[in-house]
Amino acid sequence: MSVETKNIRNVVLLGHSGSGKTTLTEAMLFESGAISRMGSVSNGNTMSDYTAIEQERGNSLFSSLMRVKWRDHKINVLDTPGFDDFVGEVVCSLKVADTAIMLLNAAQGVEVGTEILWDYVNEFRTPLLFVVSQMDHEKANFETTLEQAVQRFGTKVLPVQYPLNSGSEFNTIIDALRMVMYVFGPNGGKPEKHPIPDSEMERAKAMHNALVEAAAENEEGLMEKYFDQGTLSEEELTQGLRIALAHQQIFPVFCCSALQDKGSGRIMGFINDIAPSPADVPPYKLADGSTKSYDASGPTSIFIYKTISEPQVGLVSYFKVYSGKLKGSDELINAANDTHERIGQIFESEGKVRNAVDVLQAGDIGVTLKLKNSHTNETLYSKGAKIEIDPIHFPEPRIRTAVVPPSKSDMEKLIKALHQIEEEDPTLIVEQNATLKQTIIHGQGQLHLDLIKYRIEKAFGVQMEFERPRIPYRETITRVANEVYRHKKQSGGAGQFGEVHMRIEPYYEGMPAPDGLTVKNIEVDDLDWGGKLAFYWCIVGGTIDAKFSSAIKKGIMQKMVEGPLTGSNCQDIRVSIYDGKMHPVDSNDMAFMLASIGAFRTAFKNAGPQILEPIYEVNITCSDEAMGDIMGDLQSRRAIIMGMDSDGIYQKIKARVPISEMYQYSSTLRSLSQGKAKFTRKFIEYVPVTPDIQNKLIANHKEEDL
Ligand SMILES: Nc1nc2c(ncn2[C@@H]2O[C@H](COP(=O)(O)OP(=O)(O)O)[C@@H](O)[C@H]2O)c(=O)[nH]1
């Protein structure tokens, strides 16, 4: 169906893993009549967890898109995985959603996952409502959960509902927006409506007034009316709440038991009546920093937020229409690579089922197949009206591992398969590191890497094993050293002769000219791996012909790539060639290159060589109870604690940790905290290792070389 922008709702479900997102999605689909009975996560027959591996594991691993019809509206529901490892799936869904539903497990309250997701919601400024879920759970506690949410997320968190009972008896909800009491039968579904009992009237009225005030506050006209009349009409209230919600001025709170389908219909009703359509949300950002509103009348543009490849189908691209109307067979241009892309058939998605449609209007979300040159995070636009949507900024990788096929001959196949998954999954980075002589993959956590292994083996038929990744150390020097090296070989026919006098010094920006030397030429190169090589040609009187300078530099570069201590990349070194000798017959490029290598190697060892190691900033969010163990563990990893902060009900730790100590940290953290901790990390800088570590690294390298 072609639905107008104002009648579209794009809703993403967020929450810690196990909070009940997939079950609520199922209940919402059931309530809308899209399915005739609810599947369950335990039976592996829900609409959104439809892949084999999700059913096998009983968890969502991918985001899924389900189109729901609700009265005259179309609601696109995006279910997301709760595990932090699949945050990429969350981020791309958040990008295209106009409202988020954050589930708070009534038996758990605000969880670490909630914290992390809240930060993303704020980054996207997505309108958000809370649903306190699993009210039928024996440990369900609405009041505590609500209190934690207010404490953590502020006073804009306003309850719309509260339950009158919980646990196995749960069947009654007071709704302070509609001012009615819902009583559910044992099978849930449509509740009976009752007047609010006198005993609850005071609380319900206070809640109602808080909602009316929040609605009035953001619109001057409404505020005046509210002051004049002391109340608002239903229409004014709806309008005011929609604006307040759209601008994150209010975070309404609902409650439900999705499993028993109690309360899910009301949440759908609220989304239908009050959640903003794409036409109601603040303008979206373009890549050039400007903004634009959803408009179905202009030229067409779509943004691909997710790509997967399906067996027998090939590439499946999920997109949102940002402007105009998209028709199957439209020809668009890809803003990233300027290629033309003919769109084939377009579809709405109901989990694994796709229904063909003729047109999708601005603000709608759909699917198309077999795009040729277009990937996740790219914009396609109609000719003559170039626009580029601000791309999704995916989180930095958090763990790394080396991978190998059990049989060497499969290496090429493995790398090809990895690159194919990398194209679909922007949170996977595949690095073929020549210096480390390893293929290293970077991802979001052990589960993420395990899933990649599973897909490689299942879909590509290549086996893959994990191996400890080597550390990209660097080598540099700390003081000046001079070296004279003569390469000379006389074996029968033509000989080889070259002599190089070399000075090496630690390089830094703006350093003075080399003491006592006459500089003839300077080349400063940025090295691929960071840092610099400065090459100074200081030959006077033609002791070495200038034509040999490039061979000499080549020799140095060879040792810069494979450093003299451990074979690691070298950085920040100034080399001055200040004298030498030539032979009229035997001098050639090869001889000077070898002389240069010899001089550099020895000079390096005399110049206070220093191994540097990469340091990362690690940010951990964890529960109070896990704090002690996590700190203790960090200490054993040579971490330096930079700060500790209590943010609401969770603790935050900031530390500097050498990457060599971070191997398999995601699994360690999970077990130290029983899953109640999350972390992010980012590269900060290279710092010198201590002498004992340096000696150990050099000894290890010698051993490997033998
Ligand atoms: N008692 C109860 N259990 C629920 C409810 N919703 C979900 N669950 C259970 O909680 C577990 C996780 O649910 P799921 O929907 O997969 O959570 P998700 O990870 O957020 O998608 C499953 O075993 C569900 O059966 C609920 O409303 N009540």
Ligand SMILES: [Mg+2]
């Ligand atoms: Mg799920």
